[in-house]
Amino acid sequence: MDKSFLSRLTFWKSVAIILITLGLYSVFIRFTGGLGAATNLSDEFPWGLWLGFNILCGVGLSAGGFTLCGIVYIFNLKDFKPLVRPAILTAFLGYLLVITALMIELGRPDKIWHTLIMWNPRSVMFEVAWCVMLYTTVLALEFSPIVLERLGWKTPLKIIKSITIPLVIAGVLLSTLHQSSLGSLYLIVPNKLYGLWYSELLPVFFFISALTVGCGMVIIESYLSSRTFKRELEFPLLLRLGQVMVILIMVNVVVKFIDLMDRNSFDLLFLNRTETYLYWLEVFLGLIVPFIMMNFKKIRFNRAGLFYSALFVILGFILNRMNVSVTGMESGSGASYLPSWMEVFITMAIVSLGFVAFTLIGKYFPVFSEVHTPPNKNSQISKYIV
Amino acid sequence: MKSKAILVDITKCIGCKQCEAACKAQNKLPEVEETKLSATAYTVIDEHEERYVRRLCMHCKYPTCESVCPVGAFSKTEIGAVVYDSHKCIGCRYCMMACPFQVPTYEWMSLTPKVQKCKFCYEKILEGGTTACVEACPAEAAIFGDYNDLIKEAHRIISENPDKYVNHIYGENEVGGTSILYISDVPFEKLGFKTHLETQPLPELTWSALSKIPSIVMVGGTLLYGIWWITNRRKEVVEFERKLKENNEENN
Numbered sequence: 001m002d003k004s005f006l007s008r009l010t011f012w013k014s015v016a017i018i019l020i021t022l023g024l025y026s027v028f029i030r031f032t033g034g035l036g037a038a039t040n041l042s043d044e045f046p047w048g049l050w051l052g053f054n055i056l057c058g059v060g061l062s063a064g065g066f067t068l069c070g071i072v073y074i075f076n077l078k079d080f081k082p083l084v085r086p087a088i089l090t091a092f093l094g095y096l097l098v099i100t101a102l103m104i105e106l107g108r109p110d111k112i113w114h115t116l117i118m119w120n121p122r123s124v125m126f127e128v129a130w131c132v133m134l135y136t137t138v139l140a141l142e143f144s145p146i147v148l149e150r151l152g153w154k155t156p157l158k159i160i161k162s163i164t165i166p167l168v169i170a171g172v173l174l175s176t177l178h179q180s181s182l183g184s185l186y187l188i189v190p191n192k193l194y195g196l197w198y199s200e201l202l203p204v205f206f207f208i209s210a211l212t213v214g215c216g217m218v219i220i221e222s223y224l225s226s227r228t229f230k231r232e233l234e235f236p237l238l239l240r241l242g243q244v245m246v247i248l249i250m251v252n253v254v255v256k257f258i259d260l261m262d263r264n265s266f267d268l269l270f271l272n273r274t275e276t277y278l279y280w281l282e283v284f285l286g287l288i289v290p291f292i293m294m295n296f297k298k299i300r301f302n303r304a305g306l307f308y309s310a311l312f313v314i315l316g317f318i319l320n321r322m323n324v325s326v327t328g329m330e331s332g333s334g335a336s337y338l339p340s341w342m343e344v345f346i347t348m349a350i351v352s353l354g355f356v357a358f359t360l361i362g363k364y365f366p367v368f369s370e371v372h373t374p375p376n377k378n379s380q381i382s383k384y385i386v
Numbered sequence: 387m388k389s390k391a392i393l394v395d396i397t398k399c400i401g402c403k404q405c406e407a408a409c410k411a412q413n414k415l416p417e418v419e420e421t422k423l424s425a426t427a428y429t430v431i432d433e434h435e436e437r438y439v440r441r442l443c444m445h446c447k448y449p450t451c452e453s454v455c456p457v458g459a460f461s462k463t464e465i466g467a468v469v470y471d472s473h474k475c476i477g478c479r480y481c482m483m484a485c486p487f488q489v490p491t492y493e494w495m496s497l498t499p500k501v502q503k504c505k506f507c508y509e510k511i512l513e514g515g516t517t518a519c520v521e522a523c524p525a526e527a528a529i530f531g532d533y534n535d536l537i538k539e540a541h542r543i544i545s546e547n548p549d550k551y552v553n554h555i556y557g558e559n560e561v562g563g564t565s566i567l568y569i570s571d572v573p574f575e576k577l578g579f580k581t582h583l584e585t586q587p588l589p590e591l592t593w594s595a596l597s598k599i600p601s602i603v604m605v606g607g608t609l610l611y612g613i614w615w616i617t618n619r620r621k622e623v624v625e626f627e628r629k630l631k632e633n634n635e636e637n638n
């Protein structure tokens with residue numbers, strides 16, 4: 001291993017340690033002083049960065065799991081199989097982190113089990129809660145072969161493998177419901193959420209963009225893990241996934257267009273307001289730029305090009321969720337909101353935790369074992385480092 | 387008991403804030419003056435255009451807070467009060483985010499925080515009383531009574547003084563109607579009221595999405611199973627044909 005690679009590793013390790021420490025400190029303040037001591041949330045603005053990023057983005061960025069499971073097991077495109085395990089791992093970790101975040105965000109995390117016995121099926125939040133619980137269980141089962149293989153437990157492994165298809169179907173259904181229900185959460189605030197984002201189609205938009213970002217996440221994660229774990233990149237597969245991503249982007253644009261037309265809201269696109277600029281930025285980053293990039297052969301057929309297209313999709317996605325949850329809600333609530341530094345630290349700590357866990361599990365468990373490619377030589381790695 | 391209501395006549399309020407004080411005493415809240423609704427102020431007087439407007443929970447007929455709460459901590463009672471059960475609440479704050487009148491508030495500094503809002507003096511009313519705020523009002527700017535009577539009364543006041551009052555009862559139709567009603571001589575949009583609210587109860591909006599879940603699950607499940615069956619079958623057919631061919635070759 002050459003020196004620069006080592007020092008880069010230690011650099012990221014120290015960053016992670018610092019962020020997680022700051023995050024833990026902030027968690028301590030939150031649980032000793034209350035939500036008010038750690039956050040800038042208020043009666044007028046009760047949902048902020050944590051809900052927008054940790055929950056909305058967290059769930060969305062975990063969409064790669066069900067997308068790939070569907071592709072491989074339902075549509076039987078077995079070529080994609082090598083990508084399934086890393087995608088399930090990301091999704092599983094993603095959901096565990098979302099639950100961690102939820103425990104910090106809720107005012108009474110000790111009562112979270114209430115959702116099990118006190119039902120209100122008319123509440124979208126109730127649907128969200130059940131989807132989180134059920135889908136995390138499905139993910140745990142889908143992930144379990146990785147652990148069972150490592151432990152060499154044959155019988156439970158056989159049982160799990162025999163119920164793969166029902167599990168996958170349940171996973172796809174639950175994810176569809178969950179991704180879209182996060183959009184439905186906002187259906188109740190037609191007078192608060194700004195017109196560029198409020199639409200009856202919010203659940204549809206949330207679902208389409210989750211699928212898009214799911215593909216993007218798989219691309220990014222395969223690229224990064226090929227570097228970290230020194231394995232060959234499944235480039236042709238990723239390229240096909242990239243093409244699916246572009247198709248989904250086009251669908252998204254068309255539906256957005258029809259939606260604005262239906263609501264007679266084209267004028268909103270050209271008002272001189274903060275919302276307008278952030279809306280355009282979101283569309284530009286997440287839809288236009290990756291679409292254009294992927295239409296150039298030179299970029300598409302280039303590892304870094306594909307990687308950056310996917311990265312733009314993810315940035316646009318994050319901006320979209322933040323716009324819905326923060327930008328779009330400010331004027332309607334008559335409040336302005338900027339996260340406190342403790343909110344930011346906790347969010348960053350959660351993200352770092354995700355990276356650390358992914359690296360550790362990838363190292364000690366056969367996540368990539370279905371890829372039968374010889375490990376790269378060091379000389380080859382440098383080629384992929386941009 | 388019949389559904390109760392409060393009718394607030396904005397022309398009569400003199401801004402003495404007796405209601406605020408009475409509310410604080412009734413609910414044993416710290417006696418500091420506050421300018422906006424908070425976890426320790428369930429009602430406040432707002433000043434607009436030289437008028438005093440009292441704010442409090444509207445006790446909606448189809449309460450948004452009730453519909454969004456995942457654990458059903460809110461309920462609309464028979465007498466019209468929308469009450470909250472803190473034992474159920476998990477603190478997701480969806481009720482605060484969703485309430486069209488921005489009413490519920492939170493105990494941000496508490497380690498066991500609760501949502502707070504006007505309780506319509508629920509127990510007092512059950513015992514046959516009125517709310518503390520109405521009792522305290524020296525100017526009769528707010529009256530308490532049966533919902534149906536007060537709606538009639540409001541219409542009567544407006545039609546008898548058409549030059550004085552704006553021809554609108556705020557709360558009669560907003561988000562499907564509320565148990566707190568206002569009449570005024572100044573247009574409501576000038577008094578800080580949310581006047582762009584539709585008459586449709588908001589819970590219908592989320593219900594239209596939620597009610598589709600069973601069909602999504604059934605149609606989606608069948609579809610996914612069907613696709614799996616077809617794609618897998620195709621594979622089996624290919625396999626079968628290959629074997630058949632092999633057999634034939636062997637036989638020849």
Ligand code: SF4
Pocket residue numbers: 443444445446449450451452468485486487488489490503
């Ligand atoms: S005003 Fe808000 S808190 Fe009061 S009943 Fe209506 S939705 Fe609930």
Ligand code: SF4
Pocket residue numbers: 454455456457458459460474475476477478479480481482501
């Ligand atoms: S904060 Fe409490 S009362 Fe409000 S919606 Fe959440 S669980 Fe229900």
